[in-house]
Amino acid sequence: MLDLQLLRTDVESVASRLAARSFTLDVDRFKALETRRKEQQVQLQELQSARNQFSKRIGQAKAKGEDIAPLMAESEQSNTRLADLEKQLAAIQSQLQEMLLVVPNLPHDSVPVGKSADDNVEVRKVGVPRSLDFQPRDHTDIGAGLGLLDFETAGKISGARFALMKGPLARLHRAIAQFMLDVHTEEHGYTEVYVPYLVNAASMRGTGQLPKFEEDLFSVARGDGDKLYLIPTAEVPVTNIVRDEIVALDRLPLKFVCHSPCFRSEAGSYGKDTRGMIRQHQFDKVELVQIAHPSRSYELLEELTGHAETILKRLELPFRTIVLCTGDMGFSAAKTYDIEVWLPGQSAYREISSCSNFEAFQARRMQARFRNEKGKPELAHTLNGSGLAVGRTLVAILENYQRADGGVDVPVALRPYMGGLETITPPK
RNA sequence: GGAGAGGUGACCGAGUGGUUGAAGGUACCGGUCUCGAAAACCGGCAUGGCAGCAAUGCCAUCGAGGGUUCGAAUCCCUCCCUCUCCGCCA
Numbered sequence: 001m002l003d004l005q006l007l008r009t010d011v012e013s014v015a016s017r018l019a020a021r022s023f024t025l026d027v028d029r030f031k032a033l034e035t036r037r038k039e040q041q042v043q044l045q046e047l048q049s050a051r052n053q054f055s056k057r058i059g060q061a062k063a064k065g066e067d068i069a070p071l072m073a074e075s076e077q078s079n080t081r082l083a084d085l086e087k088q089l090a091a092i093q094s095q096l097q098e099m100l101l102v103v104p105n106l107p108h109d110s111v112p113v114g115k116s117a118d119d120n121v122e123v124r125k126v127g128v129p130r131s132l133d134f135q136p137r138d139h140t141d142i143g144a145g146l147g148l149l150d151f152e153t154a155g156k157i158s159g160a161r162f163a164l165m166k167g168p169l170a171r172l173h174r175a176i177a178q179f180m181l182d183v184h185t186e187e188h189g190y191t192e193v194y195v196p197y198l199v200n201a202a203s204m205r206g207t208g209q210l211p212k213f214e215e216d217l218f219s220v221a222r223g224d225g226d227k228l229y230l231i232p233t234a235e236v237p238v239t240n241i242v243r244d245e246i247v248a249l250d251r252l253p254l255k256f257v258c259h260s261p262c263f264r265s266e267a268g269s270y271g272k273d274t275r276g277m278i279r280q281h282q283f284d285k286v287e288l289v290q291i292a293h294p295s296r297s298y299e300l301l302e303e304l305t306g307h308a309e310t311i312l313k314r315l316e317l318p319f320r321t322i323v324l325c326t327g328d329m330g331f332s333a334a335k336t337y338d339i340e341v342w343l344p345g346q347s348a349y350r351e352i353s354s355c356s357n358f359e360a361f362q363a364r365r366m367q368a369r370f371r372n373e374k375g376k377p378e379l380a381h382t383l384n385g386s387g388l389a390v391g392r393t394l395v396a397i398l399e400n401y402q403r404a405d406g407g408v409d410v411p412v413a414l415r416p417y418m419g420g421l422e423t424i425t426p427p428k
Numbered sequence: 429g430g431a432g433a434g435g436u437g438a439c440c441g442a443g444u445g446g447u448u449g450a451a452g453g454u455a456c457c458g459g460u461c462u463c464g465a466a467a468a469c470c471g472g473c474a475u476g477g478c479a480g481c482a483a484u485g486c487c488a489u490c491g492a493g494g495g496u497u498c499g500a501a502u503c504c505c506u507c508c509c510u511c512u513c514c515g516c517c518a
Contacts, residue, residue: 038478038479041477041478041479041487042478042479042486044478044487045477045478045479045486045487045488046486046487048486048487048488049486049487051498051499052447052486052487052499054498054499055446055447055497055498055499056446056447056499057498058446058498058499059446059447059498059499060446060447062446063446068498071498072498073498074498075498075499076498078498079498226507246438248438371438375456375457375473377474377475
């Protein structure tokens with residue numbers, strides 16, 4: 001959510017900055033609502049003030065044993081108007097709120113202006129795709145060849161966009177997550193957390209998934225008619241740790257790492273990445289989250305992105321990092337780096353991590369604050385990034401470490417987590 | 429699932445209809461005292477919003493929402509959460 005004050009003082013420039021990300025802010029409607037809000041609020045407060053005066057005088061009169069009937073009569077009509085106005089103002093406030101909740105974040109000045117993914121800018125490229133002396137296969141074929149990756153059975157059990165892994169492949173999947181967690185906790189200073197996978201609507205609103213993106217989420221009904229949502233990323237429960245909290249200055253930045261499953265309905269992505277496990281309804285991810293002092297959040301975004309990149313370096317997987325342009329950024333982000341890993345099976349770089357600074361956008365929605373240098377509560381900045389998506393890392397390993405005989409080498413960094421196994425071999 | 433207790437400011441805690449945004453204490457900040465510190469004493473110390481150049485004034489907030497009332501932290505209803513005991517369960 002954007003700062004209301006900013007909108008009040010300078011709607012036009014906000015609107016023009018939002019236009020860079022192809023969002024049209026209805027300036028006239030906003031101004032009209034604001035004008036009415038202002039008038040009615042001032043009026044309402046006057047009436048409330050009058051009511052308080054009346055009650056006070058009635059109390060005093062009663063204490064002295066005076067007749068209070070005239071006072072009561074006078075206050076009655078004032079209170080009728082008050083009740084009326086209260087309703088009107090509430091309606092306007094909620095219209096403003098609704099309007100505001102679906103406005104995306106403002107892009108940071110350093111973000112390149114652009115319309116689509118084509119306008120994203122490569123920041124760096126690390127590692128060189130190894131040359132294979134055979135035609136590389138994609139992970140689906142490699143996994144099937146090993147007899148360890150089975151989409152048919154997953155389809156029988158659940159439907160499309162689910163995967164089933166067996167034996168050393170399932171273990172590799174687990175190893176990847178363990179490895180990431182260990183690097184981030186032991187070398188990058190993150191605190192590991194375990195969190196709920198079902199969250200309430202307030203949490204989803206806090207990080208920006210609601211109200212705009214409900215169709216992307218899975219939910220389950222609760223007995224009382226309310227519902228809980230399956231997390232689409234650990235970002236939701238982890239960032240909401242600080243919802244309605246005031247963090248002490250000396251505890252910043254808070255750094256959390258969390259391994260969790262993620263559930264996405266992938267509505268609107270029909271026909272995209274239908275093959276293999278690139279786009280699933282359920283996947284694992286190791287997520288990095290930071291709650292930061294506003295003065296340091298951009299510096300920390302670079303750092304956090306570096307933490308994610310470290311994993312790829314250790315696994316010796318070639319990747320490139322791009323900065324998303326204004327038109328390609330997510331709803332809540334002020335700046336986003338995507339890390340894309342090389343997939344020989346597709347001859348392409350594919351997203352494996354997305355690292356963003358949300359500035360105070362999420363913090364404002366969830367009232368996540370810290371006590372600043374002056375002792376006053378101030379909105380914190382929130383950041384997060386995948387460090388990394390586990391399923392896609394598995395895909396990258398299968399494709400980059402494939403052998404002519406159908407086997408897959410285990411990256412050196414993961415061997416300790418695989419009982420020393422060096423190669424996953426196909427059945428003879 | 430059954431029975432009970434409870435949710436008040438950073439924390440503890442008083443407050444059952446009327447100048448209560450809220451006693452008292454702790455913590456914290458400033459000052460006096462001291463060579464310095466402690467103690468003692470004095471003062472300060474919530475958040476959000478509205479109007480205003482500002483000083484300041486006003487409004488809201490005692491888990492959330494609704495209701496009763498001229499007036500609600502206090503009464504009523506619904507919900508959420510926490511704790512204790514029993515049952516069940518990984």
